[in-house]
Amino acid sequence: MMKDHIVSAYDAQLELVSSNLIKMGGLVEDQLKNSLQALSNKDTSFAEQIIFDDHKINALEKEIDALTYKIIAMRQPLANDLRVVLSALSIANDLERMGDHATNIAKRVANVKINLPDAPTIEIVKMGEDVQFMIKQVLDSFVKKSDKLAIKAWDSDVNIDDSYLNIYRELLETMAGNPETITGCSHLLSIAKNIERIGDYVQNIAEDIHFIVTGQALERKSEKRINWEDINQ
């Protein structure tokens, strides 16, 4: 258990950084969850609402930025405090990008006027839910300052990459078989890519949490299971 600082206002500032990060992470998780729901239900008005909600995430990022600058200027944090403050900047930046990717999904749902093919949509939503779980896991690892949990989240990304490859392959096949699905499938490809990118950002955050907890950079390689050669035939 970490001892309190002698200056309690310093603790209050650091706690505010953490609570804002957790709040921001929660919003990003919701943003993805809602986007997936809008995608499943082809619910364009819900998608509009999701697009509007993105500003809340951006506002929190600005708040975290301002707070960390203030802490650096006022307190000159060192050691574990310095790691938390610097990582907070980078985590907030990653969460903001994740929010953008989730919002991009809603934008497709809101603006695409054609029917998206059902079977691959179901697969994509499933992949999105897996990424949503990774977000939850990495946020938990931040709350618990658990290196183990962070690494677990990091390792899950390889499954997302696998799913992405399968979806990619399936969409190519669908397009090749039914050229009239090309427009819809292309939109789905973009949506799948957005979800895949969110998984990559979860890995970044997991690396930051590993750094906060251990003071070391995470040296880890994922098992490279994807073979893009398969689909370059």
Added chain:
Amino acid sequence: MNKVKISAKNIDVFYGDKQALFDVSMDMYEKEVTALIGPSGCGKSTFLRCINRMNDVIDICSVKGNVSIDGHDIYDKSIRVESLRENVGMVFQKPNPFPKSIYENIAYGPRIHGMANSKTDIDEIVANSLQKAALFDEVKDRLHQPGTGLSGGQQQRLCIARAISVNPEIILMDEPCSALDPIATAKIEELMNELKKEFTIIIVTHSMQQAARVSTNTGFFHLGKLIEVDSTDTIFSNPGNQKTQDYITGRFG
């Protein structure tokens, strides 16, 4: 890493019955700045004073263990304290120039140590020392005015010039900036950066940021014990000991 200049082994220091240092062993490297940090009363100044035997002048103080400079035990009976202090200069918390002229403040040491034969020699040492202490340009037109008339920061640089006038190899600094404003502090820090090319510097400081800025290695003292000594980078970014981390991050309760 440079070669070991000063090596302290198993130092215990007692003031009467009270033990102030417990089994402190630490190496300090040539032409590097080593910082000693820790809360008030932790023994860092006591340790610093072991290096030039300043503790000798306190009647009730006794030192056990071994301090060597270039492999020679400085507590050996054959060592003359005067020549040790010629080799190990010291700068204190408050600037303490002699109540004499700027010139005389610096000329005094070389004269009593018999380092100069003529006025020309002394003139040269004075000019040289003031230049090395980055003070010459500011005082060259008033060398014969009282040193106590200078600003605090200038007085401290005068004391540094005085310390280096006798050609020491080591300079001990006991919170040299604690009575100075941030600009004067920055000038001393800049000066230390220059001086370390020629001298081995050991600095006691209460400013973490100062230790982080000026030193290569840092030792953390607590309740008379050396808790941790490591590269300054490690101490301030990822210290090995929980006590060190609590102290440098302001959590010491």
